[in-house]
Amino acid sequence: VQGKEFDVIVIGAGHAGCEAALAPARMGCETLLLTINLDKIALMPCNPAVGGIGKGQIVREVDALGGEIGRNSDYAAIQLKVLNRRKGPAVQALRIQADKKLYEDRMKSVLFSQDRLTVMQGTVASLMVNNNNIEGVILNSGLEIRGKTVVIAAGTFLRGEIVIGDIIRPAGRMGELPSNELSLSMIDSGLRLGRFQSATPPRIDFRSIDIDKLIPQPGDDEPLSFSHDLNYGVKQQKPCYLTYTNVKTHEVVQNNLYLSPIKTGAVTGHGPRNCPSIDRKIINFPEKESHPVFIEPEGWNTNEMYLQGLTTSLPVEIQEKIINNTPGLENARIMRPGYAVMYDFIYPDQLKPTLETKLISGLFTAGQINGTSGYEEAAAQGIIAGINAALKVKEKEPLILDRSQAYIGVLIDDLVTKGVDEPYRMFTSRAEYRLVLRSDNADIRLSHIGHELGLISEDRYSKVKKKEKFVKDMVERLSRENARASDDTNSHLENLGSSEIKEPVSLIELLRRPEISIENLFIFMPELANKPINDLKHLEIEVKYEGYIKRQLSQINQYRKLEEKLIPDEIVYTELDGLSFQAREALSRVRPISIGQASRVSGVTPADISVLLIIIEQYRRKISR
Numbered sequence: 124v125q126g127k128e129f130d131v132i133v134i135g136a137g138h139a140g141c142e143a144a145l146a147p148a149r150m151g152c153e154t155l156l157l158t159i160n161l162d163k164i165a166l167m168p169c170n171p172a173v174g175g176i177g178k179g180q181i182v183r184e185v186d187a188l189g190g191e192i193g194r195n196s197d198y199a200a201i202q203l204k205v206l207n208r209r210k211g212p213a214v215q216a217l218r219i220q221a222d223k224k225l226y227e228d229r230m231k232s233v234l235f236s237q238d239r240l241t242v243m244q245g246t247v248a249s250l251m252v253n254n255n256n257i258e259g260v261i262l263n264s265g266l267e268i269r270g271k272t273v274v275i276a277a278g279t280f281l282r283g284e285i286v287i288g289d290i291i292r293p294a295g296r297m298g299e300l301p302s303n304e305l306s307l308s309m310i311d312s313g314l315r316l317g318r319f320q321s322a323t324p325p326r327i328d329f330r331s332i333d334i335d336k337l338i339p340q341p342g343d344d345e346p347l348s349f350s351h352d353l354n355y356g357v358k359q360q361k362p363c364y365l366t367y368t369n370v371k372t373h374e375v376v377q378n379n380l381y382l383s384p385i386k387t388g389a390v391t392g393h394g395p396r397n398c399p400s401i402d403r404k405i406i407n408f409p410e411k412e413s414h415p416v417f418i419e420p421e422g423w424n425t426n427e428m429y430l431q432g433l434t435t436s437l438p439v440e441i442q443e444k445i446i447n448n449t450p451g452l453e454n455a456r457i458m459r460p461g462y463a464v465m466y467d468f469i470y471p472d473q474l475k476p477t478l479e480t481k482l483i484s485g486l487f488t489a490g491q492i493n494g495t496s497g498y499e500e501a502a503a504q505g506i507i508a509g510i511n512a513a514l515k516v517k518e519k520e521p522l523i524l525d526r527s528q529a530y531i532g533v534l535i536d537d538l539v540t541k542g543v544d545e546p547y548r549m550f551t552s553r554a555e556y557r558l559v560l561r562s563d564n565a566d567i568r569l570s571h572i573g574h575e576l577g578l579i580s581e582d583r584y585s586k587v588k589k590k591e592k593f594v595k596d597m598v599e600r601l602s603r604e605n606a607r608a609s610d611d612t613n614s615h616l617e618n619l620g621s622s623e624i625k626e627p628v629s630l631i632e633l634l635r636r637p638e639i640s641i642e643n644l645f646i647f648m649p650e651l652a653n654k655p656i657n658d659l660k661h662l663e664i665e666v667k668y669e670g671y672i673k674r675q676l677s678q679i680n681q682y683r684k685l686e687e688k689l690i691p692d693e694i695v696y697t698e699l700d701g702l703s704f705q706a707r708e709a710l711s712r713v714r715p716i717s718i719g720q721a722s723r724v725s726g727v728t729p730a731d732i733s734v735l736l737i738i739i740e741q742y743r744r745k746i747s748r
């Protein structure tokens with residue numbers, strides 16, 4: 124690597140870094156991926172699962188763009204389940220329980236076999252910055268490596284410290300060295316860093332669990348996958364289990380709260396509110412007598428079981444007491460204790476929507492370092508940062524997904540526009556257009572972009588176009604073809620709890636009935652049964668929710684009008700007297716690219732936006748004169 128200039132250097136081989144390295148290499152860029160430890164690539168330090176509500180949609184989107192997280196999860200799956208099946212299509216999402224080791228191994232082999240990608244163990248100590256341009260990195264061995272662009276995806280490692288009880292040790296994760304010098308180098312370069320924390324529950328030995336006292340949680344028995352083009356079929360699966368804490372469990376926590384790092388102050392910085400520790404639950408909801416605990420296997424060849432719901436960084440002996448006072452876990456043995464990690468993050472309002480820093484040209488950041496939590500959020504930022512680094516090298520227009528195109532757009536817009544005051548995770552409620560941003564149509568929404576970038580093969584893209592055409596054609600056919608008002612039809616409808624028909628009714632009308640699914644139309648149109656289930660489900664949703672989808676599409680048109688009103692880069696907000704003081708300060712900091720983005724900056728009022736619109740118009744006229 125010495126003497127060579129890479130197009131893209133990626134720091135960190137976590138969930139963000141892997142995507143950030145694969146995308147540019149696949150787009151033709153000479154790419155270097157640096158990581159502290161080659162044996163810990165794509166490691167899952169927290170829950171052994173990918174996807175779920177809000178996050179599952181992100182995985183499908185990354186896959187549609189040509190990323191790896193979806194395929195990797197499919198490959199490593201030990202349990203697959205669609206969550207929220209009984210709710211509307213906007214909030215349904217796949218969750219995959221993964222074999223952690225298989226997950227790492229496959230990602231490693233994908234990276235190692237990728238052309239133009241060099242993977243190397245090395246700890247970056249500082250950034251080479253000249254005149255606010257990135258020029259490369261310096262490793263702690265002193266080795267200088269030149270790069271046209273750099274993506275930092277350092278996760279929880281920046282000045283990382285782990286905490287158990289009153290013990291605080293420098294570490295990026297349990298058993299791994301932290302990355303201290305890189306933090307200081309970022310600060311020296313003028314970047315603002317903050318401090319967050321996150322925690323993980325203890326892992327216990329499967330053999331020490333009393334399975335009979337637990338409620339089994341099997342997976343779904345059908346071929347499911349994140350990936351749009353690969354499907355490993357129905358797999359052998361491992362069950363998860365459910366138990367509940369009770370008053371005895373809570374008593375142990377309550378009696379030992381004085382030892383809890385969140386009480387003693389050993390843990391500082393905000394943690395993820397949506398993922399509270401058991402200590403926090405007892406503090407915040409003292410009246411609750413029980414909380415669910417999901418017990419999840421971490422792989423095929425390990426006895427380790429993850430305790431979702433029992434996150435804590437209390438001293439290990441107290442962790443054991445909490446566990447042993449939970450039904451079914453009376454004799455459970457801890458294999459790895461729970462712990463908290465504190466780390467530096469970069470305030471994401473210093474980033475452009477491309478994830479490039481505004482301050483240093485060519486420097487991008489992605490993943491947990493941007494104030495998010497979660498593998499999926501990390502992967503999404505990784506692929507976008509990687510793509511944009513490659514596009515910058517190629518001197519091409521950047522890729523910015525907006526809030527109406529993808530959850531990824533929502534995620535990045537939230538980060539760069541609103542900033543974060545706690546680790547950010549995705550929820551479906553964050554997306555205004557979630558009926559359009561569904562899991563089932565992620566390929567249709569985004570594959571053309573992946574294809575244009577060279578990340579999706581011609582063959583794969585043509586299948587997406589075929590699916591799109593199939594749905595369009597079928598909507599027409601279902602409108603044309605009728606069910607006859609025969610005895611057979613009516614007895615079929617009666618069996619489905621649907622009212623009878625007295626004259627011919629179009630199949631599309633029947634499908635619009637809530638109680639009738641696409642499978643129920645097979646008797647009227649038998650060839651449907653041979654079509655892929657994913658395409659059929661997509662068709663069904665498009666028909667059943669047509670009215671709502673249309674309404675959302677017209678809202679999107681309105682939204683786009685403001686997104687397309689770009690704000691010239693030259694605007695100096697501090698000089699704009701017509702704006703409120705608060706708006707001037709906020710807009711100077713965020714520097715939104717469009718009126719739409721400006722309207723979402725906190726502190727900016729509709730009155731400020733009206734003023735801004737006039738100023739932009741005046742500026743345009745001046746320029747054109």
Ligand SMILES: Cc1cc2nc3c(=O)[nH]c(=O)nc-3n(C[C@H](O)[C@H](O)[C@H](O)COP(=O)(O)OP(=O)(O)OC[C@H]3O[C@@H](n4cnc5c(N)ncnc54)[C@H](O)[C@@H]3O)c2cc1C
Nearest residue numbers: 135136137138139159246247277278280302490491497501
């Ligand atoms: C204790 C703990 C609890 C967590 N709890 C949750 C949770 O509750 N919910 C949730 O969704 N997620 C949780 N996570 C977070 C989840 O693990 C991350 O969101 C995800 O792994 C972030 O991916 P990433 O790629 O940004 O960083 P990581 O996966 O952390 O990867 C960082 C990579 O950067 C490398 N690196 C760092 N510094 C350098 C350097 N100077 N030079 C070279 N390489 C470097 C590391 O070696 C590593 O490969 C938790 C993580 C931990 C450790």
